[in-house]
Amino acid sequence: MAQLTEPVAYPGPRHSSTPQRRTRRLRAGGAGQQNKGGPLAYLFLIVATLVSLFPLYWTVVAASRTDTELVTPPTPLLPGSHLIDNLKIVWDQVDMTKALINSTIVAGCVALSTVLFSTLAGFAFAKLRFRGRNALLTIVVATMTIPPQLTVIPLYQIITNVGWVGHLQSVILPSLVAAFGVFFMRQFLSEALPIELIEAARVDGAHSLRIIWHVVFPVARPAMAVLGMLVFVQSWNDFFWPFIALSQQNPTVQVALAGVGSGNHQIDHAVVVCAALVATLPLLLVFAVLGRQIVSGITAGAVKS
Amino acid sequence: MATSVRATSDGGPPPSGTAPRPPGRRGAPASSSGWRSRLYRLDTKASPYAYIAPFFLCFAAFGLFPLIYTGWLSLNEVQLGGHAKWVGFDNYTSLWDNEFFWKALRNTFTLGVISTVPQLLMALGLAHLLNYRLRARGFFRVAILAPYATSIAAASLVFVQLFNPDYGMINQLLGHVGVDHVQWASSKWPAQIAISTIVTWRWTGYNALIYLAAMQAVSADLYEAAALDGASRWRQFISVTIPSIRPTIFFTIIVSTIGATQLFGEPLIYGGGVGVTGGTDHQYQTLSLYMYDKGWQVGELGQASAVAWVMLLILLLIGAVQLLVIRSNRRKLGG
Numbered sequence: 001m002a003q004l005t006e007p008v009a010y011p012g013p014r015h016s017s018t019p020q021r022r023t024r025r026l027r028a029g030g031a032g033q034q035n036k037g038g039p040l041a042y043l044f045l046i047v048a049t050l051v052s053l054f055p056l057y058w059t060v061v062a063a064s065r066t067d068t069e070l071v072t073p074p075t076p077l078l079p080g081s082h083l084i085d086n087l088k089i090v091w092d093q094v095d096m097t098k099a100l101i102n103s104t105i106v107a108g109c110v111a112l113s114t115v116l117f118s119t120l121a122g123f124a125f126a127k128l129r130f131r132g133r134n135a136l137l138t139i140v141v142a143t144m145t146i147p148p149q150l151t152v153i154p155l156y157q158i159i160t161n162v163g164w165v166g167h168l169q170s171v172i173l174p175s176l177v178a179a180f181g182v183f184f185m186r187q188f189l190s191e192a193l194p195i196e197l198i199e200a201a202r203v204d205g206a207h208s209l210r211i212i213w214h215v216v217f218p219v220a221r222p223a224m225a226v227l228g229m230l231v232f233v234q235s236w237n238d239f240f241w242p243f244i245a246l247s248q249q250n251p252t253v254q255v256a257l258a259g260v261g262s263g264n265h266q267i268d269h270a271v272v273v274c275a276a277l278v279a280t281l282p283l284l285l286v287f288a289v290l291g292r293q294i295v296s297g298i299t300a301g302a303v304k305s
Numbered sequence: 306m307a308t309s310v311r312a313t314s315d316g317g318p319p320p321s322g323t324a325p326r327p328p329g330r331r332g333a334p335a336s337s338s339g340w341r342s343r344l345y346r347l348d349t350k351a352s353p354y355a356y357i358a359p360f361f362l363c364f365a366a367f368g369l370f371p372l373i374y375t376g377w378l379s380l381n382e383v384q385l386g387g388h389a390k391w392v393g394f395d396n397y398t399s400l401w402d403n404e405f406f407w408k409a410l411r412n413t414f415t416l417g418v419i420s421t422v423p424q425l426l427m428a429l430g431l432a433h434l435l436n437y438r439l440r441a442r443g444f445f446r447v448a449i450l451a452p453y454a455t456s457i458a459a460a461s462l463v464f465v466q467l468f469n470p471d472y473g474m475i476n477q478l479l480g481h482v483g484v485d486h487v488q489w490a491s492s493k494w495p496a497q498i499a500i501s502t503i504v505t506w507r508w509t510g511y512n513a514l515i516y517l518a519a520m521q522a523v524s525a526d527l528y529e530a531a532a533l534d535g536a537s538r539w540r541q542f543i544s545v546t547i548p549s550i551r552p553t554i555f556f557t558i559i560v561s562t563i564g565a566t567q568l569f570g571e572p573l574i575y576g577g578g579v580g581v582t583g584g585t586d587h588q589y590q591t592l593s594l595y596m597y598d599k600g601w602q603v604g605e606l607g608q609a610s611a612v613a614w615v616m617l618l619i620l621l622l623i624g625a626v627q628l629l630v631i632r633s634n635r636r637k638l639g640g
Contacts, residue, residue: 035538037437045434048427049448052510056451058474059463070466075474117359124356128349136357143364145559145620147567149593150613151371153378153606160386174367177360207345208352237456239570240593244601257458258574267577269466276459283454291447298450298514 056284063274070269086274090260093271094248096278099256106168106242106252107235110175114231115224117177122185123216127193137186144179148240156244166247175235181227188223189216226297229290233283253279372617379610385600389607396611406612408587409595412497416572416591417565420501425557428509432516433542446517449510457570460503465575468499493588496575500589503571508564512557519553520546555631562623566616569593592616 037045064083065076090096124130125137155174156165164170193216201211217224239254246252248259260275287294379396381389400406435445452460467474468489476487489499523546531541547554568591573580576589581598583590590598592612600609 035437037434037439041434041437041439044430045439045445048431049445051506052449052452055460055463055467055506056455058467059459062463062466071469071472073472073477075472075477117363120356121360124353128353128356130350130353133353136361140360143368145563145624146368146372147563147616147620149567149569149596150375150617151368153600153610153613154371154374155367156600157606174363177363179360179364182357182360207348233454237458239457240567243570244597254456254458257456257462258570260462272462273466276462280455280459283456284451287447287451287454291450292443295446295450295514298511 056280059273059277059280062270063277065270067268067270070273082270083274086271087278089268089271090275090278094251094256094260094275096253096256096275099251099253100278100282102168102251103236103253106171107232109172110235111228111232113176114178114181115228118181118185118227119189119216119220119224120212121177121182122187122189123193123212123220125182125186126190127195127198140179140182144183152241152244155241159245165245166250168246168250170245171238171242171252174241175238178231181231184227184230185220185223189220192223193219223297226293229286229294230297233286233294236283375610375613378607379614381607382605383607385604385606392607396608397615399608400611400615405587405590406595409583409590409592410615412583412587412589413566413568413592416497416501416568416589417562419497420504420568421558421561421565423501424505424509425512425554425561427505428512428557429516429547429554431509431513432520433546435513435517436520446514449513451510452507453511455507457503457507458574460507461571461574464499464503464506465577468502490576490584491586491588493586496584496589500568500571500575503575504565504568508561512561515557516550516553519550523549551634555627559624559627562627563620566620566623567593569597573597 058077061076061079062070063086065080066082069076069080121140125133125140151174155170159165159167159170197215197219198211201215206214237254238252239258242252242255243258246255248256251259257275257279260272378389380391380393382392382395383389431449435442435449439445468476470476470486470489470491473489475489479485479487487495489495527545527549528541531545536544572583572589572591572594576582576584579585581594581602583594592615596609596612596616599605599612
């Protein structure tokens, strides 16, 4: 019974900054439904967890084996001793250091600018009155449905003409701000930012940039952190456009991976999986530390649309 | 409070008492209050547009303009780095006559169905289970989301190993239950199932969490009323949970459909050396791969643009159908 009244752990510690009303509604809704999970529920969840985690675990296993061990059944299920050797070969085949640095630069720039611009636009859509607000917001949401395939050909021609093929700015510039981010911040700020705070600052004579800096940013900080992580993950894993715009001479991690995996020469499968491990490890570490915040971030904007 | 604020935002002088700022704090002359109120009005009128400008500028330059330009290119014959020559609808008619285009269209459809339908159904079930009162609930939530942290490229490279017909673990497991040597690469349906497994593995947990968030916002009263009427848990799930989170279900269906239409990285990397053509017999080439093949391997940007616009038309068609379904659903519910 005590557990029933315990606050739902799931929205995460950061949720404390949203209005009390909403949190209470969520709790009430959750509590009424909190039938205790039976053995069957646990069974299914454990199976789902195993299916989710096994390929990740096996990545470590395969990355520490030799090619011969991998291609001789039965497939090994425990890590071997060749991790360091495989890592060396990965670094010999592709410039992984450069790829990791490039990915960090790209994902970092994209995350920073997306968070900044999305917060500004999200604030305007959530709390400011201006002509055409609803129509413009509808346009923002509608742009999410346009697939990148419809824009890559002209973009490729443009970056060819200005000599940016293979340069990082060709990947960074088109992703400086994302509709998803604008919508995400708008959802957060319309609930979390009391209009009285802005009005009080107005009355004190603060111009709008001061309001942004002293009122909006402090309130939005938790959501900005979550959005930053989500965008970073997305940008780090982005494949289609970087694959077209960059080359193996100056790749992001994902582009380098596609290079390791393709080609008709004799492929060392352990080395390929090892490269995949190198590409995934940074994000898995982030996930291990901030998993709960990311979980709450993904769900935060999803309840009401 | 509210009235005095309304007065300021109408452009009047700020109410006395709150207005005087320490003079010279920002170097603005305190005497020119008319100038300042004009500036203030400009500030409140223009600043919203300034805040949303970066998004719309970025979209205009990297979204809208290329979108329209792709449409124009699709009516031209143009090679990589070459000049455009007007050919009208020739690119579209030559697609119509091309068997590989139809193959790609069919593959995109079948891959889309087998990668989204099971995915969303499983996500719904998982969300329902996660909504129970559980031990280690936080762990389960993070664990099922973990595949989301892997990239398309990394996940595909690992699954290629697992699905290898000769030494892969999956064929070994199937061998134990008497299914022999499935050709996960060369025959059409096994290859498509393998590719959709990668998609499903990466996205099920993500969608489950979105469903879970929606389920937690469902009012407890509804369940109590249903329980009083003697509804079983299954009945409650069907008659209370599903209708209550219907908007979220539609949202995920739309997002997954868009994602499935552009499927590219998974089949490309799954195919390795023959990924661009989607296998030796185009057995899993998607529209997106076909477009890349036409544009960057063959070098016919005009035809690639036509493929892109066909994708746009398909998305619009699917969107229209989905809107109709949503609307008729709403009418059935009476509001």
